[in-house]
Amino acid sequence: MIFAELKLKNGEIVRIPFVCQQCGKCCRILSKVVFDPVEGKLYMENIEEISKHVNLDALMEELSGKVKAKHPVKLSCPFFKDNRCTIHPIRPRSCRIFPLGMDLDQGIGCPGLKRLKEIVSAFDAQRVEYKFVERKEPKVKVSSEVVEKFLSLNPSDEEIKEFYRLNELRKS
Numbered sequence: 001m002i003f004a005e006l007k008l009k010n011g012e013i014v015r016i017p018f019v020c021q022q023c024g025k026c027c028r029i030l031s032k033v034v035f036d037p038v039e040g041k042l043y044m045e046n047i048e049e050i051s052k053h054v055n056l057d058a059l060m061e062e063l064s065g066k067v068k069a070k071h072p073v074k075l076s077c078p079f080f081k082d083n084r085c086t087i088h089p090i091r092p093r094s095c096r097i098f099p100l101g102m103d104l105d106q107g108i109g110c111p112g113l114k115r116l117k118e119i120v121s122a123f124d125a126q127r128v129e130y131k132f133v134e135r136k137e138p139k140v141k142v143s144s145e146v147v148e149k150f151l152s153l154n155p156s157d158e159e160i161k162e163f164y165r166l167n168e169l170r171k172s
């Protein structure tokens, strides 16, 4: 779960969800799985786990045939097919936390991150923290004024659903 946690000037905490727009840019342009044709190796986290589900030898053979470069190159991710991640449930951690990283989306122009920042900036917060969490965070109490403000920013159905879920709100 990726979101921005805002501390507002009155001390209130509110969480704004990151909603992926499924554009595929991060897997096409900035694969977190790297094939090095010189070494003939795939570099990725949890390769052992992934190798239980995917025939990596066959994959490397396929990639070696495609890449003739003399130096390591970064390709579109080898697991990205038909505009989707074929190993989504076991994808590497760096894929799960994207677009949060040292340089956020590393300049690829993630539209989901752009939208998140747009909403965040509308709140004029005292402090903003971008977070990736695997478990539930402690409950926050969001006022009706903040909910109204969020709804005035033309959120999509998905953004509304995630906002309510993240802030543990009930629709009236």
Ligand code: SF4
Residues within 6 Å of the ligand: 019, 020, 021, 022, 023, 024, 025, 026, 027, 098, 099, 109, 110, 111, 112, 113
């Ligand atoms: S670039 Fe951003 S919005 Fe597009 S698929 Fe990747 S995470 Fe989702």
Ligand code: SF4
Residues within 6 Å of the ligand: 026, 027, 030, 031, 032, 033, 077, 078, 079, 080, 084, 085, 086, 087, 088, 091, 092, 095
């Ligand atoms: S493993 Fe999946 S999520 Fe990660 S870069 Fe490849 S296609 Fe994208």
